[in-house]
Amino acid sequence: MHLTIQDIQDSDKIKRLNIINSITGIKPGNLVGSVSKEGKTNLAIISSVVHLSSKPPLVGFIMRPNGDVKRDTYNNILENGLFTINHIPVSHIEQAHYTSAKFETAISEFSRCGFSEEYLEGFEAPFVKESNIKIGLKLIEEVEIKSSNTRMIVGEIQHLVIPDNALDETGYIDLEKAESIGISGLNSYYKLQYLDSFPYARVEEVPMF
């Protein structure tokens, strides 16, 4: 199958959405936890999390348009400047998927979708107890991406929770041991299997292929 931009533009809306959302490959599966000024918690599945820098330790994710549709996650993060990113565990993919439903602001996806809130001392945003890997972040910047009418929300890491058995002495995290998952498109979930690791790629050490 070869599709040109014309074919893509001409295809049925749902088919186009599915193809374009899947074509970049596996995306990380995360739940973004946030809380409003009034203390109402929110949880949303987000597949666009990306590492930006390790010094300072910055992570970003893409927030889709904020136009007519209300975005509790976005509003909460702007309101109190804190949020959490929690890996979806293999055991909770279905619950995580349904956090994407457009629930009323008064309904917390934590309780509605079967997740438990967990807090770290002095950090207001809720973590997901069922997740094995958790990140607590402070909002640093909001970058407008005009061409797609989206925003990148950039956060500085304040807290990291990683299971001891998934972290080696050099700092590598084994995502299979952490029972994290991968996402394709907007509805397909994959298990992760560790394959191999290789040293830093120096030109003089590249094997002959």
Ligand SMILES: Cc1cc2nc3c(=O)[nH]c(=O)nc-3n(C[C@H](O)[C@H](O)[C@H](O)COP(=O)(O)O)c2cc1C
């Ligand atoms: C697999 C999957 C991945 C998603 N990834 C994103 C994302 O990266 N950015 C985004 O803005 N919404 C994403 N969504 C949609 C949000 O989960 C959904 O809009 C969510 O309910 C946010 O609304 P709320 O903040 O009002 O709770 C995704 C949905 C699914 C099912």
